[in-house]
Amino acid sequence: MKVRVFFLLIAAAAVITHPGLVRANSPKHDAKQEDGMTDAIAKERKRAAANWRSATSNEPKTNLQGWEHLAHRLIHKEGLDPQIVESVFSDKRMPERESLFFSVQPREPHNPYRRRLRRSEINNAVSFYRKNWFYFRQASLQYQVPESVILAILQIETRCGSYVGNSRVLYRLARLASAATPGNPLENFEKKRRDEQITLQQVVDRAQWLEDTFLPHLAATFRLAEHKQQHPLELRGSTAGALGLPQFLPGNYLTFGVDGNGDAIVDLFTPGDAIYSVGNFLRAHGWSAMQISNDEQREAIWHYNRSEPYITTVLKMAQQLNAPIQKIHAEIKEEILSERVREITPASFSIPGRAATVPRFIRH
Ligand SMILES: [Ca+2]
Numbered sequence: 481m482k483v484r485v486f487f488l489l490i491a492a493a494a495v496i497t498h499p500g501l502v503r504a505n506s507p508k509h510d511a512k513q514e515d516g517m518t519d520a521i522a523k524e525r526k527r528a529a530a531n532w533r534s535a536t537s538n539e540p541k542t543n544l545q546g547w548e549h550l551a552h553r554l555i556h557k558e559g560l561d562p563q564i565v566e567s568v569f570s571d572k573r574m575p576e577r578e579s580l581f582f583s584v585q586p587r588e589p590h591n592p593y594r595r596r597l598r599r600s601e602i603n604n605a606v607s608f609y610r611k612n613w614f615y616f617r618q619a620s621l622q623y624q625v626p627e628s629v630i631l632a633i634l635q636i637e638t639r640c641g642s643y644v645g646n647s648r649v650l651y652r653l654a655r656l657a658s659a660a661t662p663g664n665p666l667e668n669f670e671k672k673r674r675d676e677q678i679t680l681q682q683v684v685d686r687a688q689w690l691e692d693t694f695l696p697h698l699a700a701t702f703r704l705a706e707h708k709q710q711h712p713l714e715l716r717g718s719t720a721g722a723l724g725l726p727q728f729l730p731g732n733y734l735t736f737g738v739d740g741n742g743d744a745i746v747d748l749f750t751p752g753d754a755i756y757s758v759g760n761f762l763r764a765h766g767w768s769a770m771q772i773s774n775d776e777q778r779e780a781i782w783h784y785n786r787s788e789p790y791i792t793t794v795l796k797m798a799q800q801l802n803a804p805i806q807k808i809h810a811e812i813k814e815e816i817l818s819e820r821v822r823e824i825t826p827a828s829f830s831i832p833g834r835a836a837t838v839p840r841f842i843r844h
Contacts, residue, residue: 546578665683738753
């Protein structure tokens with residue numbers, strides 16, 4: 481769901497025939513392979529040239545700043561309104577398209593989450609829990625996902641909203657979705673083949689995977705903006721194009737976003753909606769009961785972020801959060817017994833989570 485899904489590709493990588501071995505054992509096959517490679521390169525060059533001719537022809541048209549291929553895909557594959565697409569990609573706020581260089585077999589750096597279990601992180605999460613315990617308890621009951629797991633995810637994603645990113649989501653997703661723009665795969669191949677054992681087909685396949693993965697989220701950005709009554713270029717999020725406290729990509733925002741605070745709008749920048757939406761997402765991805773096996777837990781979180789170190793860190797943090805959460809539960813119970821609960825329970829909490837779908841959106 482996030483840009484970190486890159487790592488999924490490692491598993492799907494095709495078996496590579498080592499060119500050196502083929503050359504030594506089978507000169508005929510080698511020549512054939514070379515011919516095939518030359519044909520493929522020639523074909524890619526032809527596509528790139530055609531794209532360039534189209535982009536530089538004298539016909540009067542909107543200046544799409546190099547995004548012609550992507551605009552075409554959004555209009556003809558995703559069914560977006562041509563006028564809106566053209567106006568956004570020609571907008572001065574939208575940077576010109578530049579070549580996108582990508583890894584064919586990306587690997588995650590060695591455990592980027594290793595520093596996320598420090599005391600300060602736990603304290604921040606506990607402090608967020610204390611302010612929003614009601615949403616956590618209700619969401620946990622509704623989706624049968626432990627409060628500690630939802631809290632750990634929000635802490636790891638954005639330190640419970642301390643930083644939600646200020647990048648233009650549309651531009652960041654457009655970059656990723658533009659990988660298969662004619663000419664871009666070839667540029668990547670020519671750069672990589674100097675020092676990597678990689679075939680053009682692998683590069684083309686990877687570029688297509690990036691387009692197929694991120695084009696739907698790019699299209700969802702337009703739809704999300706429409707619902708929020710914002711200009712598509714004004715939606716802000718991470719450099720990976722994810723939004724709000726739980727860092728959902730736009731497609732997931734539309735599909736799994738929930739109105740948790742009961743105000744009949746879905747706003748993932750508010751704690752109540754963010755907490756419910758994480759519960760809803762995990763529930764929809766296999767977290768079927770409060771007590772499930774470790775493998776089942778890992779599987780559900782994997783859909784959130786396809787990274788083993790991420791999953792391990794979420795579960796370790798959740799474990800560390802259990803005791804403080806129990807302590808706060810005990811405090812709340814005392815508050816309720818002493819009838820001071822009204823001081824910490826806003827009246828608007830009466831019907832949280834009643835809407836399981838997206839009724840409407842608001843502007844930030
Ligand atoms: Ca709401």
